[in-house]
Amino acid sequence: MKDYLVLRNSIIKLYKKNEPASESAVRFLAGFIVFLCVASFMPYGLISLKTLAVAVLGGVIAVFATPSIFIVSAGIILSVCATLSSIEAGVAVAVFAFIGYLMYGRIFPKESLLFVAMVVLYKLRLPFIVPLIAGIYVGPAGIVPVCAAVFAVDFAYIIRQIITALPYSEFTVSGILQDSMTALKYLYEGIMSYSRGIIAVSAVLAVGIIVSWAINTSFTDREKEKGILSNGIILFLGIVICSILSYTSRAVSFGIFGTLISVVISMAVCYVITIFDCVKDYDKTEKVQFQDSHYVYYVKAVPKIEFAENNKPKKSKIKVEDGFRKVKKTSNKKSNDFE
Amino acid sequence: MEDLKKVRTMIHLAIYDKRYGEKDRRIVSHYRHGYVSKKNMSVRAGIILGFLIWECVKLLYYMMFMDSVFLSMLTKEYAIKEAVKLILLLVVFSVFSTVKYKRQYDTAQKRTDEYERRFDKLCQYEDNTPERTV
Numbered sequence: 001m002k003d004y005l006v007l008r009n010s011i012i013k014l015y016k017k018n019e020p021a022s023e024s025a026v027r028f029l030a031g032f033i034v035f036l037c038v039a040s041f042m043p044y045g046l047i048s049l050k051t052l053a054v055a056v057l058g059g060v061i062a063v064f065a066t067p068s069i070f071i072v073s074a075g076i077i078l079s080v081c082a083t084l085s086s087i088e089a090g091v092a093v094a095v096f097a098f099i100g101y102l103m104y105g106r107i108f109p110k111e112s113l114l115f116v117a118m119v120v121l122y123k124l125r126l127p128f129i130v131p132l133i134a135g136i137y138v139g140p141a142g143i144v145p146v147c148a149a150v151f152a153v154d155f156a157y158i159i160r161q162i163i164t165a166l167p168y169s170e171f172t173v174s175g176i177l178q179d180s181m182t183a184l185k186y187l188y189e190g191i192m193s194y195s196r197g198i199i200a201v202s203a204v205l206a207v208g209i210i211v212s213w214a215i216n217t218s219f220t221d222r223e224k225e226k227g228i229l230s231n232g233i234i235l236f237l238g239i240v241i242c243s244i245l246s247y248t249s250r251a252v253s254f255g256i257f258g259t260l261i262s263v264v265i266s267m268a269v270c271y272v273i274t275i276f277d278c279v280k281d282y283d284k285t286e287k288v289q290f291q292d293s294h295y296v297y298y299v300k301a302v303p304k305i306e307f308a309e310n311n312k313p314k315k316s317k318i319k320v321e322d323g324f325r326k327v328k329k330t331s332n333k334k335s336n337d338f339e
Numbered sequence: 340m341e342d343l344k345k346v347r348t349m350i351h352l353a354i355y356d357k358r359y360g361e362k363d364r365r366i367v368s369h370y371r372h373g374y375v376s377k378k379n380m381s382v383r384a385g386i387i388l389g390f391l392i393w394e395c396v397k398l399l400y401y402m403m404f405m406d407s408v409f410l411s412m413l414t415k416e417y418a419i420k421e422a423v424k425l426i427l428l429l430v431v432f433s434v435f436s437t438v439k440y441k442r443q444y445d446t447a448q449k450r451t452d453e454y455e456r457r458f459d460k461l462c463q464y465e466d467n468t469p470e471r472t473v
């Protein structure tokens with residue numbers, strides 16, 4: 001544990017040392033991955049120059065733009081990419097991206113990043129990381145983007161069906177009405193057939209987030225660990241029950257064993273993230289009670305675990321003058337008047 | 340030393356102006372209730388528009404593929420059922436947006452008050468500084 005914490009400290013130190021560059025690099029990478037997923041709707045495959053160009057564009061947007069602009073750009077680019085594969089699919093994506101923006105994206109732009117993260121992590125079969133993180137750090141505001149992501153994964157599957165049925169190469173102006181109706185049929189019937197599963201899975205995720213948030217905001221010891229554990233158990237049991245009742249979504253349908261592995265790995269990742277946030281020493285918890293004229297205060301103080309860096313002993317500059325040893329002290333203290 | 344304090348205050352003011360200034364001033368130029376109401380109206384308009392688009396998709400589907408059901412759907416009961424759904428959505432989103440925009444207004448107000456406090460302090464430094472003669 002100590003080695004791990006020292007490693008953590010050195011990583012944080014390295015990050016902070018080059019903070020502007022590190023932040024830009026992380027944002028670029030996140031944008032690159034998101035737009036790579038978006039570009040997968042193009043007919044060129046994942047390994048092509050055009051796909052790479054879209055992904056790089058996403059990275060650049062992520063570095064320079066605000067979350068709301070990033071979300072809107074992702075929606076627009078997704079519509080364009082889907083249009084290149086099938087015009088009807090492109091229109092469907094544009095309509096639903098617009099509805100999503102109207103009903104959520106513009107109200108909670110920052111929380112919408114959870115939506116993007118969950119859709120991307122679904123590709124890695126680790127979508128549970130997002131509800132676990134939302135339970136610890138975001139709270140109930142994270143419920144809607146997480147549920148929207150569950151819908152988006154099923155919606156993406158419907159869009160792929162439309163792309164297969166109505167490819168761009170077979171598009172004709174004379175058949176536009178008939179093709180639009182076929183796309184509408186795929187879209188509506190697809191959404192209706194998945195709606196029960198989406199609602200059931202969303203309910204499980206929402207319960208997990210609320211329970212985890214409630215535990216995390218209570219004054220108990222190891223609240224984050226308990227929050228992650230309880231959320232993980234709720235997610236696993238809930239998803240398994242949904243699978244048994246056939247109320248499941250593609251976003252979480254990995255089979256019982258797959259779900260177990262995914263939840264456990266997600267919990268481990270979430271735990272590591274909480275350690276990077278802060279490590280508390282619960283053995284040295286102090287409880288104090290005092291009062292003033294209006295209130296009685298019950299204070300619980302939990303110290304953070306901090307490891308001192310292995311500083312090399314500094315060489316003192318020694319001057320010998322007139323037979324007396326004068327030591328010039330080296331000081332780390334800089335003039336820090338602006339802090 | 341006095342000059343250093345002045346410079347420090349000016350830095351804080353400049354940082355605020357760069358990061359939040361314009362946005363905060365736009366927010367606090369309204370009354371709290373007015374700002375929240377205005378934002379809520381905008382959210383509700385968005386919800387109604389989104390809901391109507393979805394209803395259009397739904398009705399178009401029934402009109403094209405289930406025309407017998409479509410005709411029987413167009414009743415008062417259907418309209419009431421959909422209206423109830425819309426009202427429910429509006430209530431939920433109004434709660435969310437009220438909480439969010441009230442919090443946003445309070446934060447902006449707090450930051451603006453702090454800015455004004457620092458600005459007054461800067462003015463005091465300016466008043467106390469003796470005029471330099473060339």
